Amino acid sequence: xxVEQRIAARRRGAGLARLATFAQLIYRSxxxxxxxxxxxxxxxxxxxxxxxxxxxxYFDISIKMSEELRxxxxxxxxxxxxxxxGADQPRGVAADELRQAIAAMPRERLVGGTPFLYGLVxxxxxxxxxxxxxFAALKAISPFWQVEGGWVSADFDDRNAMVGRRLAQSMxxxxxxxxxxxxLDGATQAKVTVKGIAETGENEDSQIFVNLSLAQKLLNxxxxxxxxxxxxxxxxxxxxxxxxxxxRRFPDLDARPIRKVSQADGQILDKIEGLMALxxxxxxxxxxLSVNATLTAxxxxxxxxxxxxxxxxxxxxxxxxxxxxxxxxxxxxxxxVGLLLGFGLAQVLGQAVFGAWVTFRPIVVPxxxxxxxxxxxxxAVLPVWGAVGIVPARVLRGE
Amino acid sequence: xxxxxxxxxxxNAIPMETTxxxxxxxxxxxxxPAPAExxxxxxxxxxxxKRFGTLAALEDVTFDVFSGEFxxxxxxxxxxxxxxxxxxxLLDTPTDGSYRLDGIETATLTEREQVVIRREKIGLVFxxxxxxxxxxxxxxxxLAQYYHSVADRAEALEALxxxxxxxxxxxxxxxxxxxxxxxxxxxRALINDPALILADEPTGNLDAANEELVMGLFETLKAQGxxxxxxxxxxxxxxxxxxxxxxxxxxxxx
Numbered sequence: 001x002x003v004e005q006r007i008a009a010r011r012r013g014a015g016l017a018r019l020a021t022f023a024q025l026i027y028r029s030x031x032x033x034x035x036x037x038x039x040x041x042x043x044x045x046x047x048x049x050x051x052x053x054x055x056x057x058y059f060d061i062s063i064k065m066s067e068e069l070r071x072x073x074x075x076x077x078x079x080x081x082x083x084x085x086g087a088d089q090p091r092g093v094a095a096d097e098l099r100q101a102i103a104a105m106p107r108e109r110l111v112g113g114t115p116f117l118y119g120l121v122x123x124x125x126x127x128x129x130x131x132x133x134x135f136a137a138l139k140a141i142s143p144f145w146q147v148e149g150g151w152v153s154a155d156f157d158d159r160n161a162m163v164g165r166r167l168a169q170s171m172x173x174x175x176x177x178x179x180x181x182x183x184l185d186g187a188t189q190a191k192v193t194v195k196g197i198a199e200t201g202e203n204e205d206s207q208i209f210v211n212l213s214l215a216q217k218l219l220n221x222x223x224x225x226x227x228x229x230x231x232x233x234x235x236x237x238x239x240x241x242x243x244x245x246x247x248r249r250f251p252d253l254d255a256r257p258i259r260k261v262s263q264a265d266g267q268i269l270d271k272i273e274g275l276m277a278l279x280x281x282x283x284x285x286x287x288x289l290s291v292n293a294t295l296t297a298x299x300x301x302x303x304x305x306x307x308x309x310x311x312x313x314x315x316x317x318x319x320x321x322x323x324x325x326x327x328x329x330x331x332x333x334x335x336x337v338g339l340l341l342g343f344g345l346a347q348v349l350g351q352a353v354f355g356a357w358v359t360f361r362p363i364v365v366p367x368x369x370x371x372x373x374x375x376x377x378x379x380a381v382l383p384v385w386g387a388v389g390i391v392p393a394r395v396l397r398g399e
Numbered sequence: 400x401x402x403x404x405x406x407x408x409x410x411n412a413i414p415m416e417t418t419x420x421x422x423x424x425x426x427x428x429x430x431x432p433a434p435a436e437x438x439x440x441x442x443x444x445x446x447x448x449k450r451f452g453t454l455a456a457l458e459d460v461t462f463d464v465f466s467g468e469f470x471x472x473x474x475x476x477x478x479x480x481x482x483x484x485x486x487x488x489l490l491d492t493p494t495d496g497s498y499r500l501d502g503i504e505t506a507t508l509t510e511r512e513q514v515v516i517r518r519e520k521i522g523l524v525f526x527x528x529x530x531x532x533x534x535x536x537x538x539x540x541x542l543a544q545y546y547h548s549v550a551d552r553a554e555a556l557e558a559l560x561x562x563x564x565x566x567x568x569x570x571x572x573x574x575x576x577x578x579x580x581x582x583x584x585x586x587r588a589l590i591n592d593p594a595l596i597l598a599d600e601p602t603g604n605l606d607a608a609n610e611e612l613v614m615g616l617f618e619t620l621k622a623q624g625x626x627x628x629x630x631x632x633x634x635x636x637x638x639x640x641x642x643x644x645x646x647x648x649x650x651x652x653x
Contacts, residue, residue, distance in 0.1 A: 002554070003547075003592040010548035021541060021550040025534075032533035308529045311490060312587070313518025313546035315511060393490035396525060397481065 026325050033298060037330065040294040044334030045341065047287030048372045052342020052364055054276045057349055059361040061272060074113070074141040074258065075239055078102070078246065079227035081254040092117065093252065095212060095225035101250050102137075102230050105242055112140030113230030115212055119219035122182045125171045129207045130181065132215020132225070135162075141231040142200070149175040149196035158214040161192040164205035168197045181208070183218050190214055284375045291379035295327065299383040306387050307395030316388045323384050324377065331376040335369050342368065438465040440502070441595055441626045442487065447496035449482050449649075456482040457649045460496070464628065466594070469621035471637035472630045474646035480630050481599065483646065487628065488521055488597045489513045501594045518547045522588030524598035528580040530572040536583045537568040540590050547591040558586045562616065578609030585616055589625075596620065596627045602636065614639060 009017070030037055078101050080093040095115045102113035114137035121130040135152040139145075152160045161181075163173055173179060173194050182189040190210075198204060216222050232242055239257035246255040299306070306319055343360065350358035442464035449457040457479045464470055474480050485491035486498060489505060498505045501520050508516065530539045540555035559568050562582045564575075572580050581601060588596050598617065602610035614636060617627050621641070629640060637643045645652045 006544060006548040006551055006554075014549045017549050018545065021545045024538070025542065025545075028533045028538070304529065305531050308531065309542070309546070310514070311488070311517070311523055311529075312543050313514060315514045318546065391490075393485040396490075396527075396529060 022322075022325070025322065026329055029322070030326055030329060033301075036294055036298050036301075040291050040298075040330050041334045041337075043287050043290035043294065044331055044372055044376060045338045047283050047375060048335045048338025048368050049342035049345055050283045051280050051371050052339050052368045053345035053349060054280045055364045055367050056343060056346035056358050056361060057353075058273055058276050059363060060346075060350065060358045061269070061354075074229035074231040075234070076105075076113075076230045076232060076243060076255060076257055077227060078113075078230065078250075078253050078255045081252055090221055090224050092221060092224040092226045094223055095216070096223065097250065097253065098225050098228040101246050101253055101255065102228055104246060104249055105230060105232055109232045109234055109238075109242070111231040111233060112137040113228055114138050114141070115225035115228045117212060117215045117219065117221060117225045118207075119215065119221070120184060121208070121218055122184060122186075123171055123208070124180055127184075128167055128171070129203075130215055130218060131204075131207045131209045132212040132219075133209055134212055135209075138209070141229060144200065145204075146199040147196045148199075149194070152195050152209075152211070155211055156213075158190065158211050159192055160195040162196040162198050162209040163194055164207050165197055165199040166205040167208060168194070173197070179208070181210070181218055183220060188218050188220065190218060280371075284371060287372070288375045288379045291327075291376050292382060295323075295380055295383040296386065299323070299387050303390055304395050306390050307392040310390065311392040311396060319387050320384050323387055324380060327376050327380045328373065331373050332369075335372045338372065339365060339368055438467060440464070441466050441468075441500070442628075443497070443499040444487075445497045447483075447486065447493050447498060449479070449486065449491070450494045455649050457486075457493070457646075460646075460649075460651055462644055462651065464595075464626060466626050467621065467624045468642065469617065469627045469640045470629070471640040471643045472628060472646065473632070473634070473637045473643050474652075475632075477648075478646040479649040480646055482649075483644075484597055484599050484628075484630050487595075488523055489517045518543075519591065520594045522591070522593040522596040524581070524584050524588045524596065524601045526600035526603040528572070528577070528584045528604075530580055530583060530587075532572050535569045535571055536564060536575065536579075539572070539583060540587050543587045543590050555590065558590050559583070562586050576609070577605050578612055581605060581609065581613050582616065585613070589620070594626060596625055597630075598627065599630045600632070601629065602631070602633070610636075 078098055095117070098115040102110070105113070114134040115132075117132040119130050120127055122128075134155045135157070136155055139151045147162070152162055161179065163171075163179075168174065171179075175194055175197065177194045178191060179194060180189055180191050192210060192214075198209075210218075212225065216224060232239060234242060243255040243257055246253065306314075309319060310316075343358075343364075346358040350356055440463055442462075444463070445461045447457055447460040448455065460479075460483065472480050472483060482491065486493050487500075489500075489508075493506065496506075500516065503516060505513065505516065530536075531542060534542060537552060537555045537559060540558055541550040541552060544550045544555060556565065556568055559565050562585065564579060564582055564586070567575060567579060567583075572583070575583065581604075585598075585601070588598075596617075601617075602613050605613060617629065618639065621627055627640075629636065631637055
């Protein structure tokens, strides 16, 4: 191709051909600088790995923390709005409405939820508080219960019951014991077998649990419940959002987060996430300084070559593009390695802190890439400035 | 020089001249007594001055160079040769005076326009060769093509073939001798068919055999119609050019 043809090709664009030459120039320029390239790569790999590990934990920790905090019990209570129940109506609220409210919570967040109906009943050796529940849901939201024997597994099971530890001791009940539960007026009674004895350290230790429909029958409150408790996987304000949505949809109900759990959840998360952000920021600053020092040394070494490139027709824009492209190429390779190492580090931290594997979250990839690229390009600002300032006439004379 | 096989710029063979120059004809006048109107004026320098603070590196330098001329700039160290060459190659700007290159007044050019003019109209040859060390011989030529327009490996290989280095195309500069590196440097200077070739002590780092090889190359270029300006200390080399621009204390001397 003659010069005129090359000029014509350039006027037509020739973008790909020029890009190929540019890429070849970048490749040659980088591969010739083993040791310096290694230092820059290592700095960005370390930065990217730590950012990957911390962001992986950041996105996973909230869910893991929520799951762990769920062990402390339900975090949302739904009760009838004061004044919503007329004086002529039986106490409480329709159990089906509570179940609808529970079902209306985001399915992927909902761990479980059950209506509760409480009332005083007479057992063989005295009175006790009876609680009617949906057992499957109760089990889901009460992972901290210490249960001897077993849970009543089916919600429709009206032949088995669970009793609290203190009640079992005072009434001399054990697994397999038969208990007759009578309403206070003696009009209704049911015979159940103790399937499990629960110890919670709370009021439940003095109660007897049967399925909701049996409790309604014994308390003569058919279809009613006092309130419902639910457990959702949600950080701080997310629980508020869920309860606000419930309040809009069920105006007769009052849904509230149970503060002691959701606030602890939010405060601990805030502190841990703040700490992780601080560590990530410090690492990125160190990475930036390290890459800056390496790039500065690389540019200083290449001063005669940059001077020559300018002398034979390279514009400042070309020189800047070359240095930034080299920096970006180093960064891309380093981030690739850093992502792998960082995900491994996240697993180590996940096991050490939570005893659980950290799930891969795709958002970590663009986040790590973006932060690493930003750090590397910031690091390149001063070296680029230096390269733009190179005066070819001086460096070609060897000054 | 058998290595140079290109056609003359105007298509005609131009006989090689190595006529010694009468320095008295240089100041404020065309360097060649031949009718100037027959040839294109490549360089027109008038009243050129360059001062660094109170130090005058060049003062009132005036001369013209026409296409196809082979000119030497000579003078002792500190006489302003390199400063003049830097201005002629648009790597520096004069403090005063006018410098027209191929009809373009360079004093009013922006830095960006200077870069464009340099890559399109000027080929530079250096004493230290200044090849990019991590690019092969052919890639060094392709880099100059890339900054000019589009890299073309086949054309770059042809250019190396013309200076007898086709078999060294994929060698790095460190694998080439000094003479070979200088020939690659000259091929790079020529690759974009510039109006002007500026060579700064191109044989300063070469042995006698390579010096002869390189000078022969310049003489062939001149014979083919290229305009060449050579900065040298060596009177023998200066005497092989058409004319000598002699500098002393920044001024042209008769």
